[in-house]
Amino acid sequence: MHQEYTIIEGDFVNAGKASSSVKKTLKQLNVSPQIIKRVVVALYEAEVNAIAHAYGGKVLVDIDSDKINMVVADKGPGIPDIALAMQEGYSTARPEVRDMGFGAGMGLPNMQKNVDKLNVTSEVGVGTTVEMMVNFA
């Protein structure tokens, strides 16, 4: 099953729409609650990042019988040093992002903890792509 969502620049109110929708789909497919939580927490963190640090983008979701693949690709400033960004506590979040309750530098490490495979690629001045995979069993 293939799903696509658009993330709109600055649209904080709708951050999490894709994750909510994926949550519903996985529930209908009887995926276990623990796995669903890992999937949607990771996807939500990536969605929020695409709004908080970039100018929006796309979410592509592919659900198979045994796994889910998620790609969050944004247009944005990119990440100059991915290893640094992956460190817990590293954040360049703007004050308005912090006012929303984000910007603790915990998103990328949290994605890493929740998914079975994480791949972050980025080109400065172009954008960032986060690929994640979670096995259902």
Add this chain to the structure above:
Amino acid sequence: MTIREIITLLDGQLCLGEQRLDEEVEKAFASDLMSDVLTLHETPMLITGLCNVQTIRTCDMATLDIIVVVRGKVVTDDMIELAEENDMVIISTKYSMFKTCGLLWDAGLKPIF
């Protein structure tokens, strides 16, 4: 303690979740930081001063469904709407975060760590 007892203790107001008033609550977690909430492995009641749609969305993702909003922040209609879809309870209290936590701790609510 029950949700009903929590509301009385906090001199609070129930914004959503009347059908769940007699449900027992055992554990709570307090944070204004949604990044923190997203790292929890358990599903305690959330005590927070952050009052916006993102609070509800974050709780939805983290599967927390009882929220106490402190410092008398106004719970908006779009928050209620989103929370309703997920069968959540929202309580609002005028008390500060510190007072809210103190009262609930005294009454026997447990931390998750």
